[in-house]
Amino acid sequence: MLIVDYHPITYDSVQSYAHYLNIPTLVPGGSGSSAYDPYKYDISLLPPTIDAVVTIVKYFRWSTIYYIFDTNDGLLRLQKLYESFNDTTTPLIRARRIGNVSDCYEILRKIDRSLPEQKRIVLDLSSKSAYENVLHQIVDVGMNRDGYHYVLSGLSIDELDLNTFVYGGVNITGFSILDTMSAENAEIIEEATKFDENDIGDLTVEKALIIDTVHVLLKAIVNLDEKHVSSKRGFYGRTRNSRYDTPDLTNYNCSGESLQQRYDGEMVLRELKRVKLYGLTGNIEFDSKGTRQDYVFKVHQLEHKTPLREVGVWTPRGGLNTTLPKIEDPVVGPLNRTLRVVTILEEPFVQYRTSDDNTGAPMVDGKYLEGYCIDLAELLQKYSDKHYEYYISLVGDENYGAIMDGGCWNGMIGELITSKGCPNGTREKADIAIAPLTINEERQRAVDFTKPFMQTGISIMIKEPDKEKPGVFSFMYPLSNKVWLCVMVAFIAVSLVLFLVGRWSPYEWTDLDSKGGAPINNFNILNTFWFSLGALMQQGSDTFPRSYAGRIVGSAWWFFTLILISSYTANLAAFLTIEKLTPPINSADDLVKKQGDMEFGTLRSGSSRSFFEKSKVDIYRRMWIYMSNNFERVMMPDVKDGVDKVRSSKGKYAFLMESAYNVYHNQRKPCNTMKVGPLLDRKGYGVATEMNFYLTKHLNLAILKLREVGELMKLEQKWWYSKGMCGTDKKDATTSALTLSNVSGIFHILVAGLLLAMVVALCEYLIHQRIRKTRQKIKSLESKPHTVRIVKKEPLEALKEVGYSERENTPFSGYSSSGTAAASSPLVTFDSSKYNFSHASSPEH
Numbered sequence: 001m002l003i004v005d006y007h008p009i010t011y012d013s014v015q016s017y018a019h020y021l022n023i024p025t026l027v028p029g030g031s032g033s034s035a036y037d038p039y040k041y042d043i044s045l046l047p048p049t050i051d052a053v054v055t056i057v058k059y060f061r062w063s064t065i066y067y068i069f070d071t072n073d074g075l076l077r078l079q080k081l082y083e084s085f086n087d088t089t090t091p092l093i094r095a096r097r098i099g100n101v102s103d104c105y106e107i108l109r110k111i112d113r114s115l116p117e118q119k120r121i122v123l124d125l126s127s128k129s130a131y132e133n134v135l136h137q138i139v140d141v142g143m144n145r146d147g148y149h150y151v152l153s154g155l156s157i158d159e160l161d162l163n164t165f166v167y168g169g170v171n172i173t174g175f176s177i178l179d180t181m182s183a184e185n186a187e188i189i190e191e192a193t194k195f196d197e198n199d200i201g202d203l204t205v206e207k208a209l210i211i212d213t214v215h216v217l218l219k220a221i222v223n224l225d226e227k228h229v230s231s232k233r234g235f236y237g238r239t240r241n242s243r244y245d246t247p248d249l250t251n252y253n254c255s256g257e258s259l260q261q262r263y264d265g266e267m268v269l270r271e272l273k274r275v276k277l278y279g280l281t282g283n284i285e286f287d288s289k290g291t292r293q294d295y296v297f298k299v300h301q302l303e304h305k306t307p308l309r310e311v312g313v314w315t316p317r318g319g320l321n322t323t324l325p326k327i328e329d330p331v332v333g334p335l336n337r338t339l340r341v342v343t344i345l346e347e348p349f350v351q352y353r354t355s356d357d358n359t360g361a362p363m364v365d366g367k368y369l370e371g372y373c374i375d376l377a378e379l380l381q382k383y384s385d386k387h388y389e390y391y392i393s394l395v396g397d398e399n400y401g402a403i404m405d406g407g408c409w410n411g412m413i414g415e416l417i418t419s420k421g422c423p424n425g426t427r428e429k430a431d432i433a434i435a436p437l438t439i440n441e442e443r444q445r446a447v448d449f450t451k452p453f454m455q456t457g458i459s460i461m462i463k464e465p466d467k468e469k470p471g472v473f474s475f476m477y478p479l480s481n482k483v484w485l486c487v488m489v490a491f492i493a494v495s496l497v498l499f500l501v502g503r504w505s506p507y508e509w510t511d512l513d514s515k516g517g518a519p520i521n522n523f524n525i526l527n528t529f530w531f532s533l534g535a536l537m538q539q540g541s542d543t544f545p546r547s548y549a550g551r552i553v554g555s556a557w558w559f560f561t562l563i564l565i566s567s568y569t570a571n572l573a574a575f576l577t578i579e580k581l582t583p584p585i586n587s588a589d590d591l592v593k594k595q596g597d598m599e600f601g602t603l604r605s606g607s608s609r610s611f612f613e614k615s616k617v618d619i620y621r622r623m624w625i626y627m628s629n630n631f632e633r634v635m636m637p638d639v640k641d642g643v644d645k646v647r648s649s650k651g652k653y654a655f656l657m658e659s660a661y662n663v664y665h666n667q668r669k670p671c672n673t674m675k676v677g678p679l680l681d682r683k684g685y686g687v688a689t690e691m692n693f694y695l696t697k698h699l700n701l702a703i704l705k706l707r708e709v710g711e712l713m714k715l716e717q718k719w720w721y722s723k724g725m726c727g728t729d730k731k732d733a734t735t736s737a738l739t740l741s742n743v744s745g746i747f748h749i750l751v752a753g754l755l756l757a758m759v760v761a762l763c764e765y766l767i768h769q770r771i772r773k774t775r776q777k778i779k780s781l782e783s784k785p786h787t788v789r790i791v792k793k794e795p796l797e798a799l800k801e802v803g804y805s806e807r808e809n810t811p812f813s814g815y816s817s818s819g820t821a822a823a824s825s826p827l828v829t830f831d832s833s834k835y836n837f838s839h840a841s842s843p844e845h
Helices: 011-020 050-060 073-083 103-115 130-143 183-195 205-227 267-273 373-381 411-416 441-446 479-503 525-536 548-577 588-593 606-613 618-629 639-648 658-667 697-707 711-722 741-784 793-800
Strands: 025-027 042-044 065-071 091-099 119-124 148-152 173-175 276-279 283-285 298-302 306-315 319-322 339-343 368-370 390-395 455-458 458-463 597-602 653-658 673-676 684-685 804-807 827-830
Touching: 011 025, 025 205, 042 267, 050 073, 050 119, 050 148, 050 298, 050 319, 065 073, 073 091, 073 119, 103 119, 103 130, 130 618, 130 741, 148 673, 183 276, 205 267, 205 283, 339 373, 339 411, 368 373, 373 390, 373 697, 373 711, 411 441, 455 658, 458 639, 458 658, 479 525, 479 793, 525 548, 588 618, 597 618, 606 618, 606 653, 639 653, 639 673, 653 658, 658 711, 697 711
Parallel strands: 025 042, 065 091, 065 119, 119 148, 148 173, 339 390, 597 653
Antiparallel strands: 173 298, 276 283, 298 306, 306 319, 455 684, 458 653, 458 673, 804 827
């Protein structure tokens, strides 16, 4: 007999020699391939695991499998995997062979990038070190996340370090065979420890198989010796008269062409197959092919935040007995039946039809249905690669799906799955859920989702504030206050510079007339300001610079006003035609700051509440604290109640809802709500099916097709905007007519200008009349001689212009009208060369 350590490269040669020489071979390790194409003299202590792997695949009802192996024996087990399924239940198996277990990054990356998104991978590797290398690279690539499930076909999963997989979301299933708890094994371990002076260390499957192999060999020898105890020399002392006589090993040549077959090998082989004992790897007995039978595999499972634990056992006869949740009535292939599609009433996704045209519309409880999801279900059937028939029904408890106390699901998720111990009532089993069902972690672990057919996220809905009308002086809005100030400074500066240039330049001075006289300059301070104002208004003036310096100043000012007025005019239209909406908040931060003035809340149950309840972001945690403290007042049972509260709260309540509903209700009458701020998170609505449903892949591809051809966009346009009641949100500035409130400011300026002009004209008229009367009085004095008494100073100034002289302190000049002397009054003496005065006829003259 031989005890051969298995190696995938050298074992074939050793096996060939052993079979040629009829030498039974005990193999402690190996890959178990002899179970399917055995050599006659092989006895394998390692039980085959492929049957257990097949059971796991069938148990989880996987439709697509990646089978990764690294030896030729893996091909034999892959063939067994194919043979274990019939034509209608065979999953899609994608085999990948690893040439170098130390560097398989490229293979892993290709698998990670491929479809479907959820990966079911069977790792069939040759050794413990191979598993460690590949698992380490799996972590490096990032394939230890949610959506991945690995099955390790080896028998030493409990010896691997899987701590890096606990928090990634991945599932790992594997097997172990080592039994160190029984009394028999305790004695064996104690004996092995005594035999090895250095102690055996941690007992592994590899060491246990070697120990069990030695015990099988000893047991077989003892049995052989007992069978021939009647012989005086025992089994090894017989003569060569029998075909089982012990050969003379001293005369036996084991090399070259002298190799000879031994006939006693068959007897030893039969005795080895009869061995029955309980070892470190459990019950040990062999079938007629030398393969172990009636062994027990311990099934282990690693899940998200749950370390590796034993979840059941597997035996060749009893199959899998586990505590893992099992989906009843598996559907792994097409069935000749009509599928039930479950949905929920939620406008505009699903609603009762109001129009009279009910052609082709599904009916529930005597009412016809319509909506986004109804149209989507029809398109999915049309674009799916696999044909199916369906009918639509509404969810029984009117819930989307959440985990209840005890771990059971309600709503549509609960109708897709049926878990043991969970009440199902009278609900009918559903196959597909087509509804605005948010994809989240908890639901993804219970059901399968397709790619999202619509992207959404939590948004803020508030009541639309009153529109802000343009102010009286809204024509000043196109330019900021600083710009207006700079324009005034520029106006004054240009006027002063032009005045100085006009004073300095000789070209701006002209003679009064051709006969000579004092020169004059038209660019006085008033004319320069008038010129600058005319240029600013693009009207010009009657005075223009003549000097080169003045023209340079004027050209620069004209260019400045050209750009300024053009920019002002271009920006003026928007400020005069668009009525501004100034919302009180613009983000979640504003909500928290104004929580005393404005309340906010969300749905009492669902993904939106879960988002705030489980969020680690500080601002969202503060929002949840406020909502939980005011739960009954701010949390709404459904979307409609939340929208109604926003509309009736007069701007004192904000509702946190998914953007798809926000946009839809903003288009509903009375059109007084609006969405503000960015999305608080991003997620999607997906079509849900039970785990490993045979149509999931086809529905996923159909959704991708619908997105590529634009059908999903058309559906959204149809149900959100084409059927909207409020039109577009913004007015068209090019077609809106200006109202009086838009332009009232310029009328005020015009009226103020007219009134100012009338006041100035009145003042000019009064001043002119006074001057005119004074002149008329002077002319009357010129017609006859008389003495003029100057009572006021102003006429004296006027009389100087006609040539008179004044003498102060004249002792006597005449009499006043009262007859008293006016010695202190000044006398006026007129130039006799110009005026001829006669003596006064009376003292009063």
